[in-house]
Amino acid sequence: MSPLFRVRDALRARPLSLAELCVVTGLDADSAALALAHWRRRKSVRRIFALGPSTNPASSCASRCTACSGRAGNDASAQAPAPARFVWVDRNQT
Amino acid sequence: MSHTAMVGARGGRRIALVGNPNSGKTTLFNALTGAHQQVGNWPGVTVERREGRLRLDSGELIVVDLPGVYSLLGGGGVDQDIARAYVQNAQLDGLVQVVDVGQLQRHLLLTHELLHLGRPLLLVLNMMDEARARRAVPDLDRLRQRLGGIAVLPMVARRGEGLAQLREALERDFPQGGEPVPALYPAELAHTLAQLAAQTPTLAALDRLRILEGLAPPPTDAEPHARRAREEIRAKTGEDAADALAAARFAWAEDTARAVLPATTASAKERWTQRLDRWILHPVIGVPIFLGVLYALLVASFNAGAIFQDFFEDGSKALLVHGLGHLLLDAGLPDWSVQALAGGFGGGVSIVLSFVPPIAFTFLLLAALEDSGYFARAAFVMDRFFRHLGLPGTAMVPMVIGFGCNVPAILATRTIEDPRARVIAALMQPFMSCSARLAVYLAFAAVFFRGYGGQVVFALYLTGILVAVLTAWLLRRGPLPGAERPLALELPPYRWPGLRSVALHAWHRLRVFVMRVGKVIAVLGAILLLLPGIGWVDGGLRSTDMEHSLLAQGSRTLTVVFAPMGIGTEQWPAVAGLVAGALVKEVVIGVMNGIYQRQGETDLMTAYRDPDLGAELRAALATIPAHGQEFLHHLTDPLGFTPIGDRAASAAAAGADEATLKGLAAGFTDLSAFAYLLFVLLYLPCASTFAALRREIGRGWAWFSVFYGLATAWIAAGSVYQLGTFARHPGQSLAWLAMVLALIALFWWQWRRYGRRVQGKTPSHGLAQRP
Amino acid sequence: MTQVLSPHRLSSARAGEQVEICAIQTSAQERRRLLGLGLRPGCLAQICQGPNAQGAVLQIGSVRIALGRPWLESIAVRRFGGPTLKAGNRQDD
Numbered sequence: 001m002s003p004l005f006r007v008r009d010a011l012r013a014r015p016l017s018l019a020e021l022c023v024v025t026g027l028d029a030d031s032a033a034l035a036l037a038h039w040r041r042r043k044s045v046r047r048i049f050a051l052g053p054s055t056n057p058a059s060s061c062a063s064r065c066t067a068c069s070g071r072a073g074n075d076a077s078a079q080a081p082a083p084a085r086f087v088w089v090d091r092n093q094t
Numbered sequence: 095m096s097h098t099a100m101v102g103a104r105g106g107r108r109i110a111l112v113g114n115p116n117s118g119k120t121t122l123f124n125a126l127t128g129a130h131q132q133v134g135n136w137p138g139v140t141v142e143r144r145e146g147r148l149r150l151d152s153g154e155l156i157v158v159d160l161p162g163v164y165s166l167l168g169g170g171g172v173d174q175d176i177a178r179a180y181v182q183n184a185q186l187d188g189l190v191q192v193v194d195v196g197q198l199q200r201h202l203l204l205t206h207e208l209l210h211l212g213r214p215l216l217l218v219l220n221m222m223d224e225a226r227a228r229r230a231v232p233d234l235d236r237l238r239q240r241l242g243g244i245a246v247l248p249m250v251a252r253r254g255e256g257l258a259q260l261r262e263a264l265e266r267d268f269p270q271g272g273e274p275v276p277a278l279y280p281a282e283l284a285h286t287l288a289q290l291a292a293q294t295p296t297l298a299a300l301d302r303l304r305i306l307e308g309l310a311p312p313p314t315d316a317e318p319h320a321r322r323a324r325e326e327i328r329a330k331t332g333e334d335a336a337d338a339l340a341a342a343r344f345a346w347a348e349d350t351a352r353a354v355l356p357a358t359t360a361s362a363k364e365r366w367t368q369r370l371d372r373w374i375l376h377p378v379i380g381v382p383i384f385l386g387v388l389y390a391l392l393v394a395s396f397n398a399g400a401i402f403q404d405f406f407e408d409g410s411k412a413l414l415v416h417g418l419g420h421l422l423l424d425a426g427l428p429d430w431s432v433q434a435l436a437g438g439f440g441g442g443v444s445i446v447l448s449f450v451p452p453i454a455f456t457f458l459l460l461a462a463l464e465d466s467g468y469f470a471r472a473a474f475v476m477d478r479f480f481r482h483l484g485l486p487g488t489a490m491v492p493m494v495i496g497f498g499c500n501v502p503a504i505l506a507t508r509t510i511e512d513p514r515a516r517v518i519a520a521l522m523q524p525f526m527s528c529s530a531r532l533a534v535y536l537a538f539a540a541v542f543f544r545g546y547g548g549q550v551v552f553a554l555y556l557t558g559i560l561v562a563v564l565t566a567w568l569l570r571r572g573p574l575p576g577a578e579r580p581l582a583l584e585l586p587p588y589r590w591p592g593l594r595s596v597a598l599h600a601w602h603r604l605r606v607f608v609m610r611v612g613k614v615i616a617v618l619g620a621i622l623l624l625l626p627g628i629g630w631v632d633g634g635l636r637s638t639d640m641e642h643s644l645l646a647q648g649s650r651t652l653t654v655v656f657a658p659m660g661i662g663t664e665q666w667p668a669v670a671g672l673v674a675g676a677l678v679k680e681v682v683i684g685v686m687n688g689i690y691q692r693q694g695e696t697d698l699m700t701a702y703r704d705p706d707l708g709a710e711l712r713a714a715l716a717t718i719p720a721h722g723q724e725f726l727h728h729l730t731d732p733l734g735f736t737p738i739g740d741r742a743a744s745a746a747a748a749g750a751d752e753a754t755l756k757g758l759a760a761g762f763t764d765l766s767a768f769a770y771l772l773f774v775l776l777y778l779p780c781a782s783t784f785a786a787l788r789r790e791i792g793r794g795w796a797w798f799s800v801f802y803g804l805a806t807a808w809i810a811a812g813s814v815y816q817l818g819t820f821a822r823h824p825g826q827s828l829a830w831l832a833m834v835l836a837l838i839a840l841f842w843w844q845w846r847r848y849g850r851r852v853q854g855k856t857p858s859h860g861l862a863q864r865p
Numbered sequence: 866m867t868q869v870l871s872p873h874r875l876s877s878a879r880a881g882e883q884v885e886i887c888a889i890q891t892s893a894q895e896r897r898r899l900l901g902l903g904l905r906p907g908c909l910a911q912i913c914q915g916p917n918a919q920g921a922v923l924q925i926g927s928v929r930i931a932l933g934r935p936w937l938e939s940i941a942v943r944r945f946g947g948p949t950l951k952a953g954n955r956q957d958d
Binding site for chain 1: 926945
């Protein structure tokens with residue numbers, strides 16, 4: 001099966017991040033990204049971000065909450081955002 | 095690059111470099127055109143345009159460097175639009191696609207599109223060095239076949255590797271054909287596309303693709319054909335034409351990459367690597383495995399080298415000392431100059447050559463270890479222990495080699511990446527008790543330490559290691575501060591070392607040693623070998639026996655310095671040994687032999703008057719099989735500790751004559767003997783080691799090593815003796831200890847000051863500075 | 866609402882796990898060094914050995930990388946294959 005359709009089938013099953021997509025399809029990151037670019041261009045894939053701690057120091061969240069921003073400076077895990085995930089969009093239904 | 099030249103604007107053949115971003119296009123462009131390039135902008139936009147000229151035998155070639163592009167069908171910004179338009183429309187004699195061979199599959203997507211253009215195409219697979227390191231080199235012939243016979247050239251653009259081949263290929267038009275045109279699409283798609291091509295002959299192949307994939311509107315007359323083609327594709331494949339065509343492209347790229355890349359990268363080799371790493375990287379078992387490998391390294395560098403060492407030493411002595419001396423004597427030169435040139439200089443060169451076997455074997459095995467992939471594992475396993483010293487795990491390797499000989503050990507510090515750590519590791523080496531010093535220990539053990547000679551020798555080895563560790567600690571608190579960068583390295587797959595690359599690597603290091611280090615040893619050797627053979631007699635320099643030589647005269651004067659160690663003037667032969675030992679530490683016993691035996695003046699000249707070179711060379715050759723037999727025995731005792739405890743065996747192993755042993759027994763006590771041995775252990779790097787230090791870490795640090803060693807040796811040996819004889823002369827001992835403590839305090843204060851001053855000058859990450 | 870698995874330090878991960886690299890807390894120079902090895906936020910890694918006193922060995926793609934112990938506290942990872950994201954997520958395009 002073409003890598004392009006492997007990416008489609010994988011995303012149809014559930015939303016995946018780029019890294020997860022690579023594992024499921026066996027593609028390297030660059031090829032997976034190019035395949036995703038094709039499907040995004042075809043409006044078949046949307047990118048979604050999960051809610052997580054803000055890593056933007058300019059954001060109001062970080063500036064008001066001293067506990068969060070104070071801790072975030074020292075702890076790599078507190079700073080880490082959730083990676084973007086890609087979800088398949090059935091064009092017939094949009 | 096030597097062929098490039100600026101030529102007039104006549105114009106000639108023109109090619110363009112095309113490829114994905116970060117494939118090394120611009121590096122290749124610079125390598126091809128050198129300084130002969132023009133940089134401007136593409137018309138109407140602020141995208142840089144680079145064009146250069148390349149002079150070939152067949153004429154001038156214009157090379158255009160295009161912006162990186164992922165696809166010729168669309169996407170990206172203005173720069174990619176420019177590349178697309180140029181590639182499709184410009185007057186070109188050919189296209190060179192630059193591919194990052196580590197991302198072959200992704201780059202082949204562009205190759206698929208380029209093959210639609212019908213333009214002469216040549217593929218350059220860049221970054222082949224990384225592919226080789228990852229054991230992922232594609233089969234170039236197979237790739238060429240699959241691409242319809244176009245030229246496929248390997249390249250490492252940033253090193254210029256492969257440039258000559260590319261220039262040769264550029265001399266003529268790119269080879270086309272010779273292989274069947276590659277099937278770019280599965281049959282059902284190919285049929286539809288061929289039909290559409292026949293129906294729309296004015297459209298370029300890529301334009302047709304854009305239309306079918308919905309990326310561009312069709313011209314009015316082509317619209318019905320395009321619609322029909324799309325419907326046909328949907329009927330045959332069940333997919334939209336855009337998806338079916340893109341899918342075919344992805345599938346072709348994947349299949350092609352899979353067909354040409356080695357399968358073993360993914361499976362068998364990885365499995366083996368994982369299996370081996372489970373043990374080799376085990377937090378407990380990994381350490382003894384490492385020690386075992388080091389043991390083998392020690393045996394190879396020291397014992398295997400020893401098989402040939404006498405041959406090199408005796409053979410070169412026959413030719414360069416006795417042979418040369420004979421020639422010079424025949425030429426009528428005075429005795430003392432014959433002694434200087436033949437004995438001194440010739441002897442110095444002979445010493446250099448005697449090092450060749452152990453160094454050659456050391457580097458052969460080190461190169462094999464590195465090539466096999468084990469070295470990186472060793473660094474990881476030992477990292478946690480050495481981090482506390484501020485050193486990487488690989489610092490252990492030179493330390494162990496140093497137990498055989500310090501010279502290859504210091505040269506081996508080159509494998510340490512961090513320059514600061516390399517300096518520290520090199521400065522630790524002189525304290526690794528080498529085989530030459532063992533000869534001295536054995537001689538003294540024969541006389542003084544019967545029954546517990548082993549313990550004494552072990553104590554000396556341990557002291558050496560402790561002083562080495564102290565030295566590292568000291569340097570970290572002085573001018574070489576900073577934590578060692580946390581370890582992060584790639585573990586390459588295991589493989590059998592390549593014979594050719596290993597041999598080449600070892601040969602290169604050997605050549606460096608003989609040419610650079612060898613020069614210094616030869617000069618120092620000339621000076622130090624002269625001293626026992628000439629003396630100031632009857633108002634002039636004459637060739638003398640050892641008792642009246644400059645060495646003896648100087649040593650008698652120097653004995654006062656050694657008084658705190660319990661050495662009196664009557665023990666000047668031992669001091670003479672130390673002075674001569676500054677050249678090569680084996681000579682310590684040899685010199686004492688010479689003095690205690692009262693070697694006559696005529697002996698030295700006889701060798702020059704009537705050398706039997708043939709017999710000497712035959713004898714030298716005969717040492718090889720003789721030592722070869724001993725080698726097997728030494729496998730269980732590489733450092734030669736066995737003779738300890740047996741007086742005759744120790745003496746024989748040390749090369750000490752009976753007269754020497756009697757002389758030692760008369761002059762030393764147990765304590766002063768131990769103090770003397772401590773001095774021999776620590777006092778300074780021998781001339782060869784000094785030369786190696788100078789080469790690897792610079793003159794300043796090499797001299798530091800000399801003075802630091804002398805000071806450490808004097809303080810340590812003196813303190814041991816003074817503490818040991820405290821009861822006999824408490825006042826003197828206390829005075830000595832007070833002086834030593836004051837000196838140490840002064841040194842520490844100045845050392846910290848110097849360290850702070852150096853730290854102020856270096857960037858925060860800090861590289862080693864030569865004082 | 867289903868929680869996304871929080872990132873944790875590499876030192877808390879286990880051998881055999883597949884993790885996603887979330888963040889690397891270090892200097893720019895060191896980050897570039899790791900990038901050269903293929904280790905960057907967003908990439909997937911298999912923990913082959915460790916984490917222990919020596920450090921850890923990760924496999925990223927076909928590349929095996931050995932990391933010394935100090936890295937265990939500086940790298941944040943998330944266990945791979947967490948539960949699907951549901952309502953409450955922000956969307957774009």
